[in-house]
Amino acid sequence: MQTNNDFQLIEMAVDGNEDAFRSLVERHCEMVFKFAYRWCGVKEDAEDIAQDVMMQLADKIRGFKPDEAAFTTWLYRVTINAAKDAYRRKQSRKNNEGQYANDRDAHSSNSAAEQQLWQHETTRLLDRLPDKEKEAVFLVFCEGLNHAEVATIVGCAESTISWRVHSARKKLKAWVKQ
Amino acid sequence: MTNDELKNVLKQPDAPDLDDAARGRIVTSAAIRYRHAARGPEANTTASSGGRLTSTLKPLMAAAAALVLVVAIQHSLPGGNTNGSETLGNDRYSAAVFNEYQSLFQHELRAVVARNGDVDVVLGGQASQQTNPLVIIRIEADGQPVYITAYSGQTIETNIGGKSVVLDILTTADQEVVLASDEFMLEHGVLHGPDNFAADAHILELSL
Numbered sequence: 001m002q003t004n005n006d007f008q009l010i011e012m013a014v015d016g017n018e019d020a021f022r023s024l025v026e027r028h029c030e031m032v033f034k035f036a037y038r039w040c041g042v043k044e045d046a047e048d049i050a051q052d053v054m055m056q057l058a059d060k061i062r063g064f065k066p067d068e069a070a071f072t073t074w075l076y077r078v079t080i081n082a083a084k085d086a087y088r089r090k091q092s093r094k095n096n097e098g099q100y101a102n103d104r105d106a107h108s109s110n111s112a113a114e115q116q117l118w119q120h121e122t123t124r125l126l127d128r129l130p131d132k133e134k135e136a137v138f139l140v141f142c143e144g145l146n147h148a149e150v151a152t153i154v155g156c157a158e159s160t161i162s163w164r165v166h167s168a169r170k171k172l173k174a175w176v177k178q
Numbered sequence: 179m180t181n182d183e184l185k186n187v188l189k190q191p192d193a194p195d196l197d198d199a200a201r202g203r204i205v206t207s208a209a210i211r212y213r214h215a216a217r218g219p220e221a222n223t224t225a226s227s228g229g230r231l232t233s234t235l236k237p238l239m240a241a242a243a244a245l246v247l248v249v250a251i252q253h254s255l256p257g258g259n260t261n262g263s264e265t266l267g268n269d270r271y272s273a274a275v276f277n278e279y280q281s282l283f284q285h286e287l288r289a290v291v292a293r294n295g296d297v298d299v300v301l302g303g304q305a306s307q308q309t310n311p312l313v314i315i316r317i318e319a320d321g322q323p324v325y326i327t328a329y330s331g332q333t334i335e336t337n338i339g340g341k342s343v344v345l346d347i348l349t350t351a352d353q354e355v356v357l358a359s360d361e362f363m364l365e366h367g368v369l370h371g372p373d374n375f376a377a378d379a380h381i382l383e384l385s386l
Contacts, residue, residue, distance in 0.1 A: 018209060019351065025208045029201060034193040046193075047200045054204050058211035 010071055013061045021061060025054050032079050038142055039083040045090065052082045076143075076153045080135055125175060129168050136164040137172075202365050210346055210358055269382055272314050276327045289328035291336050300334050313347060313355050315379040327382070330355065339374070347379075355379035 006027070012020030029050050036049035056078050064071065126134050132154075139150040140161070147165070151158040196204075272290075279299050280287050289300040315326040319339025328334060330349040335342060338361075346358040357364040357379060362371025369377045 013212075018212060021212045022205055022209050025205050026201070029204050030196050033196040033200075033204075037193040043194060047196070047204070050196070050200075051204045051207060054208035055211050058208045059215050061212065062215065 006071060007067070010061070010064055010067075014064055016062075021058070024061075025057065028075060029054055032075065035076075035079050035143065036083050036086075039080075039138065040087055040090075045086055049079065049082045049086050052086070053079050056082070073149075073153050076139070077155075080139075080153070084131065084135075125172060128175065129171060133164045133168040133171070136161050137168045140165055198366075199368065199370070203363060203370065206348075206356055206358065206363065206365050210348070269314060272325070272327045273312070273382055276312065288332055289326055289334045289336070291334075292325040293322070298336065300328075300336065311349050311353075312382040313349065313379055314382050315347070315355070315357065316377065317357075318376040320374045330381075349381060353381055355381060 006024065009020045009024045009027070013024055032053050033046050033050040036053075037043060037046035040046055040049070053075070057075070060074075064074075126138060129137065135154060136150055139145045139153065140147065145153070147158050147161045150161045154161065275292075275297065276287075276290050279290055283299065283301055286301040287299065288302045291298040291300060310329045310331040313328060313330050315328070317324045317326070317338055319341075322339065324336070324338050326334070326336065326345075326347075328347055330347050333344060333346050335344045337343070341361070343359050343361055346356075348356040348358070350356060354366065355364070357377060362369055362375050362377065364370075364377045364379060367378065369375060371377075
């Protein structure tokens with residue numbers, strides 16, 4: 001399976017080839033996990049999000065048109081939505097943001113504390129942004145996508161993404177100065 | 179603030195790598211879901227909210243409850259060892275017991291479950307996957323062993339540690355047995371589940 005590209009794997013998975021599906025999951029679960037981790041800052045939550053995304057992939061793969069670009073876009077969209085949902089659920093359960101931050105602190109003390117603290121501070125800054133701006137900034141600056149790609153993933157105009165990034169930049173600038 | 183400055187503010191250290199155990203669980207649970215999705219909407223696996231890497235088959239369970247007949251037979255196998263639960267762990271004996279019941283129940287036999295000297299025969303409306311490998315499973319809950327002999331590729335329901343457990347039995351291309359249930363998951367020979375659970379499983383090498 002290693003020699004197959006995503007397009008071939010999708011094509012085979014659509015046709016019911018489980019080995020191809022497993023290869024596809026193995027190939028992309030790391031990316032999804034890292035994305036989720038950067039979003040939520042908690043390793044265990046990121047694992048849950050990655051699992052959730054791959055479960056959705058299992059449900060939807062047979063309806064896919066074998067198209068790598070569409071697949072990647074879909075994967076990003078589902079990951080963002082899963083990350084947002086997980087974050088909201090967690091916040092709702094904890095009933096306040098401080099508790100969620102405490103979780104991160106707890107994880108920070110486990111290992112590589114310094115790195116976790118960096119992660120914590122960055123995520124906390126992003127968390128202060130409205131959801132749509134956080135999403136745009138995250139995809140552009142943390143994932144390295146261009147505005148057009150983000151617009152496709154999020155499902156809006158490229159100019160909207162540019163505006164959200166601009167707006168977020170102003171806010172972040174002010175917060176960093178504080 | 180320029181883009182570069184913003185990038186610098188948002189620059190993050192690398193996220194940790196997904197560890198092998200988590201990767202294995204994600205891949206396996208997704209593969210199970212994929213397989214069930216192929217069967218249609220009546221069978222499904224899902225991650226429970228806030229839970230981790232679980233497998234639920236609630237609609238299937240309801241159907242199975244109607245279809246599956248579990249016959250508890252006081253263990254007295256013709257020519258067999260009467261110390262069933264201890265000896266069923268032995269491949270040769272497990273094969274003999276399974277073969278015995280298979281000759282009686284033909285294509286209805288789904289699994290033979292032994293515990294405390296009793297043998298339960300799990301029969302179902304679903305034909306056994308007789309072209310798949312036969313696997314031997316030992317599951318302990320609070321030190322009480324349960325031995326299951328069944329063809330892989332099946333979902334069976336049995337009592338383990340006083341609870342009804344729905345168990346997916348799978349084998350990989352590497353001849354590894356994977357078990358998935360709400361309570362635990364066994365893969366790469368490692369059990370992920372409650373502390374009072376222990377399990378191991380392997381493919382039966384003997385031919386019936």
